[in-house]
Amino acid sequence: MEYNELFARTELLIGREAMQSLATKKVILFGVGGVGSWCAEGLIRSGIMHLTMVDSDRVATANINRQLPATTQTVGELKVEVLKKRLQEINPHATINALPEIYSEESSPSFHLEQYDYVIDAIDSLGHKAHLLTTAAQSNATIFSSMGAALKIDPQQIKVAEFWKVRGCKLASALRERLRKGLKLQKPILCVYSEERLPNIGQEALSDANENGSFRKAQTNGTMVQVTAVFGFTLSGLVIQDIVKVKNELNFTN
Template sequence: MDIKSERLDRLRLLLNNEGLRDLAKAKVMVLGLGGVGSACAIALARGGVGQLILVDRDRIERSNINRQALAFESTLGRLKVEVMADIIKDINPDCQLESMAAFLHKDNINELLGQFGRPDYVIDCIDTVSPKLTIAQWCQSQDLPLLAAMGAANKLDPSYLKFDFIEHTTYCPLSKVMRRECRKRDIKNLEVLYSNEIPFKVSNPQGREKGATLGSMSYMPPIMGQMLAGKVIRRLTKLEAMPKGMR
């Protein structure tokens, strides 16, 4: 990546060439390209990260348009990894992209993610428990730094968002399940971004399926994605140290 590019001029004022070189050499893996992950991947690309690995199995649906940075009428039906690759290439043609449309589970994660080489950071933006636990176990076994997004559903106020270890989370239904399952699996020092706002209660849901009970504001998942990207960028450029207990 050309760190002298005009695209990076405003970043250079804050990071200097040394910081830009650190980012240009960095490889970051983003797992899940929904509302959180799509915003996160774009922020990393705009921020000068030189290598990105993107994994998501889904295609874009109309219900994604209210919150996902890759969802437009013109992209409906396309694989999210393909659309995100097009967006990132348009932002930063120098960014080296690897992507895969796949669902991660305990029996395939080593094979699927191992082929990409060792990332400098993993960001988990998936919104279901089983893959999140699989990712956390894999990162722990590989001694890889991991940030995991917890739930944005039924949350309204982004000022409640905070980073912490999973053991310290409150008022987050997804975090509650993750806390319990991490204890069972001896997963330690899982750092997460979560909201400790009391969730909004959906009245008269039209059914019990996920889409009928879990509402999402247009701004909450993208803000979470930007915060995750910002945390990783600051750590990769040594503007922020890893917390105690983290790799």
């Protein structure tokens, strides 16, 4: 099947020149869990042709409620490999790199962020996230980041704002506190977030899962797919809108 056939409806909306621009941009995505996996799908289905995915995790049973690569048949497999297979089936013409690695201060140079047009952050670790954002902000890439998507149930409350203007998100607050103590952002970063914050009320189920070894973390917050997926699709949408806006000078709003 030809590339033009796959994206005929997309080209109808944004035009051929914008489609050609989408096909030339290089995107690197850190984290393909509840948010990142849906972002990857949105990018490939929209015409991005060069995508690198970074995530060292394997599919766990506890991922099935919200993560795209997680099914009862893929438990134990590397998330990036499962996702790569799916995305190549969607668009076999795309170049998709699956890196089962962890981003950290030590591993940072190996990812060569200067080679990418867009850097997308969908990782959970506070320290690694802070380092990624500050490092990426020193490159020429445009950066989009996901704040915390747990403890939420209403996708209508999801918003986009510049990093320093995000409100009502504990993860964003913790990141800002860390950045004020030393690390600096050299450019604005748009973030997907929600001010909604619900309590965990199913503590009995959580205790049972921990005892049975279903969760690897002592602290686990409830999460639902209708929120994490919208976070992910919004991230992919920000990339697509940015490319289309630059190419067609359309007045998209975030």
